[in-house]
Amino acid sequence: MYQLLKNEGTARRGVFTTADGTVQTPAFMNVATVAAIKGALSAYDLVDIGTQVMLCNTYHLHLRPGDEVVARRGGLHKFTGWNSVILTDSGGFQVFSLAKLRKITEEGVAFNSHIDGRHIFMGPEESMRIQANLGSTIAMAFDECVENPASYDYAKMSAARTTRWLARCKAEMGRIKEAGAATNPNQLLFGINQGACFEDLRIENMQQIAEMDLDGYAIGGLAVGEPKEEMARIITAVEPHMPKDKIRYLMGVGTPGDIIDGVARGVDLFDCVMPSRNARHGHLNTWGGIINLNNAKYAEDDSSLDEHCDCPTCRHFSRAYLRHLLKAGEMLGMRLAVMHNLYFYNTLMAKIRTALDEGTFCAFHRQYVKILDQRI
């Protein structure tokens, strides 16, 4: 259940209550595709870095270890030791990212496993059954994330099909719960808006899925290579048609600046691989911008990563040491870097919430939206 506490323009401050825990929004969900945050972070580390929601992936967990294995362990919460909110992505993004290995029909998508090449079929019903086995707090509807650029005709056809898939997802989830076969009987379902970069398709699609009374609504298919102005244009066009009393999720976004902009445009939830992937590659977020620790100039820099950050990494280690660990390919380097970047993102969201609470988000936006994405 979503409760809007306060708003500043279209920006919203709220609380999302679930059976597994409460999420203060706006929030950034930390991506743990295969039920682990890459960089050797466990559920216990997530508590230390201020994580509210862990995000896992249906397709990846279906392949390995297998959703039924997870179900027999009591679901993702027991399996991972993370006792708060878990969102599972439906596998829809893999329709996009594994494009070379798949074939899409009305029924669903045929994949070749990226692990061993074996034939896999996933449609709305399969995705719902897998997510029911995984027992996440929130299941995402199975969608097609269309590549950019997309033709108008393809985007229209695909969005309509994704909506038909959504109806099947809702029906299948109902059947599973009725049969008592869900690992988590309180599992929620979010629908996903598609329509590429065409405002009329986006709006029409949003209006259709808004009528389906889902637990939350996501905007998908953005941040897939289109210019930032395009993304902003689409969010601004769709937002007025999203239910005010439901939580809104902008999938796969983004940079700190993208997130601040997203909040300003009325989004409550975000997720992105950037903080963890960039951290592993030496790109660290600071309150003054992004630094690339691989750069030679940090080889003898004894200062902490960010003097304004009090994460475990910044409290104890120098840039020179972190750079050495990263260069040497040590797991510790990645772990410390990922902890910092996720702490940074989680802290960014906390600051956004405080600004909204205090009615100063507009000033916060002005101060940080550009600088945080800059390279220094």
Add this chain to the structure above:
RNA sequence: GGGAGAAUUCCCGAGGGGCCAAAGGGGGCAGACUGUAAAUCUGUUGCAAAUUGCUUCGAUGGUUCGAAUCCAUCUUCUCCCA
């Protein structure tokens, strides 16, 4: 003591008269990454007043229009026989 082989750029290593500032790795430097097939991918890596010029293939000297490449001597290393 006798015989055989080898020395190439930061490292390993290809190249056996002109198309060689010299393949390919590694390392270095730099860049990319947006619901993670991503410890991946891309560029670059002798110097400079830079469509060119200069220096570099163990050292010195030679052959040749032209040498990393052929010859002589030397140095160092490896292997085999004593």
